[in-house]
Amino acid sequence: MKRPVLILSLLVVAGAAGAFYFIASSPDPPPYVLAKAARHRIRLLVSTNGIIEPVDRSEIYAPIDGFVRSIQKKDGAEIQRGRLLLQLNSEQVRAALAEANAALLEAKRQARVVETGPSKEELSELDASIAENAMQIDQVNKDLSAEEALYAKQATSRSAVETLRKQRDLLQVRNDGLKQKRQDLQARYSAEDKEWEQDRISELAKQVESLKRQLLAEAVVAPATGLIYSLQVKQGSYVSKGQLLAQIYRPGKVLLRAYVDEPDLGRIRKGEQVRIEWDGLPNQYWAGTVDKPAEQVVAMNNRSVGEVLCSIDSGPPGLIPNLNVRVEITTQTKENALVVPKSAVFNHQGKPSVLVPLQKGTMAKPVELGLVTTDLIEILSGVNQGDSVILNPTEVEVGK
Numbered sequence: 001m002k003r004p005v006l007i008l009s010l011l012v013v014a015g016a017a018g019a020f021y022f023i024a025s026s027p028d029p030p031p032y033v034l035a036k037a038a039r040h041r042i043r044l045l046v047s048t049n050g051i052i053e054p055v056d057r058s059e060i061y062a063p064i065d066g067f068v069r070s071i072q073k074k075d076g077a078e079i080q081r082g083r084l085l086l087q088l089n090s091e092q093v094r095a096a097l098a099e100a101n102a103a104l105l106e107a108k109r110q111a112r113v114v115e116t117g118p119s120k121e122e123l124s125e126l127d128a129s130i131a132e133n134a135m136q137i138d139q140v141n142k143d144l145s146a147e148e149a150l151y152a153k154q155a156t157s158r159s160a161v162e163t164l165r166k167q168r169d170l171l172q173v174r175n176d177g178l179k180q181k182r183q184d185l186q187a188r189y190s191a192e193d194k195e196w197e198q199d200r201i202s203e204l205a206k207q208v209e210s211l212k213r214q215l216l217a218e219a220v221v222a223p224a225t226g227l228i229y230s231l232q233v234k235q236g237s238y239v240s241k242g243q244l245l246a247q248i249y250r251p252g253k254v255l256l257r258a259y260v261d262e263p264d265l266g267r268i269r270k271g272e273q274v275r276i277e278w279d280g281l282p283n284q285y286w287a288g289t290v291d292k293p294a295e296q297v298v299a300m301n302n303r304s305v306g307e308v309l310c311s312i313d314s315g316p317p318g319l320i321p322n323l324n325v326r327v328e329i330t331t332q333t334k335e336n337a338l339v340v341p342k343s344a345v346f347n348h349q350g351k352p353s354v355l356v357p358l359q360k361g362t363m364a365k366p367v368e369l370g371l372v373t374t375d376l377i378e379i380l381s382g383v384n385q386g387d388s389v390i391l392n393p394t395e396v397e398v399g400k
Contacts (some may be wrong), residue, residue: 002254024123033372033391034357037340037383044332044374046267050225050258050276050310053251058224063217063241066090077229079222085246088218088239098209111197129176133171141167170366197219210282226250229321247321254319256288258327265306267331268293274310275328278319287313289327344389345369348398354383355393362390 066088070265073079073086144164150156230247233239256276274288294306308329312319319325344354348364354364367382384391390396 007009018064032355032357032362032393032396034388035190035341035344035391036380037385037387037389038332039334039336039338039340039385040376041335042337042376043330043379044369044373046260046264046331046372048258048260048264048305048329049329050256050325050327052254052321052325053257053318053320054229055253055255056226056249057229057247057249057321058222058226059247060085060220060223060245060399062088062241062243063220064088064090064093064214065093065241066218066239067237068233068235068237069218071231071233072236073102073228073231075228077228077257079226079228079248081225082221086233088220089212093211093214093218094299097208097215098236100204100207100211104208107201107204111194111201114197115196123182126178126182126185130175130180130182133175133178137168137171137175140150140164140171144168149393154198164392169335171377220245222248224248224250248280249321252313254321255291256325256327257310258308258310258329259300259303259305260294260308260329262306265297267296268306268308268329269331273330275330276312276315276319276324277328278323279326281316281318284316286319288312312357315349334371334378337378338380338383338385339378340383341391342372342375342377343391345377347391353393354379354391355396355398356383357390361398361399362391362396 031211062100067090069089071086079085143294144161147161147164151158151161203299219235226248227250228246229249232244232246239245256274258274268290270290270293272290274290276286276288288310290308291311292309294308297304297306311326340354345352345367346355347353348355348366351366352369353364353366355364365382368380370378370380372378
């Protein structure tokens, strides 16, 4: 659609046009065209384009990353709430679920070890070593007592006694080490360790459940009953989580989103009348009302526009979402305005003026202007209803 321009039009142009006439009563008519100042209803319009949108709609977004494996419905098709719209396929989620399940199984295996403590084999081996070491200590103590008795009778050497004492001390150190090792083994998995393992299992289980839910989300269903009017994806395309997939609306009431150029936004007010036309139904129109003036300016192609929301109050059936339409917004209306054709007004000595015919020659009359439309200009003062004005004043010499 072409860039819309501000159109200031008159409802009844034919009446003014009928007042145009050539002066041809004399054999030598003057070289100008006349029109009469007349009263009419005039409107100031903002003309632009817009798009039709549903009032009640639901938007469907991709719940996960993945490829579109299949699409069950097409644009314009009806769909019931909860019915399958399209099927996604997410290898990323499947791979993550497999890894999470493996991690959960390993965590459970580790937790069993923590809960049950050291194995019987480990404890039995340590207990056997401790018992053997104790027997060796008893034997060395007996040998040491006998050797000390002999040494008291000077029947043995001092070095033999010292050797047995060192042997006893070494065995005692080993015995203490074995007992400490058994104690450490039993205390290896404390209450804190067991709690940590349980928390780890709980977190991994939550991850598995979350991934399972994501996998179920591969089946994208309709959140509401209605018609699909904006299917954004194709089979085989890749979508990212949060990407818009489709829009569904309930057939019935629609609204207009009008794109008004930035210079015209200051004239838009809530409650102003709107006229809508669509090329698909020529010679017909819809009436509406401005509901919400633009709140910000956005870039649109080569334009800076504000999005104005309008209700559609009446008109023939046929408007459906995503139709591009022509829009006229009436920003001001004046009844019984005194107007002249726009071409009758010119600048004379720095003032807006009109050129009026006299019995002999012409005269420039300053005028005060009001509303200005594409074809007409309102005259607030300077001429009266029925006065004749010259339509080509720049081609006529003032006073002649």
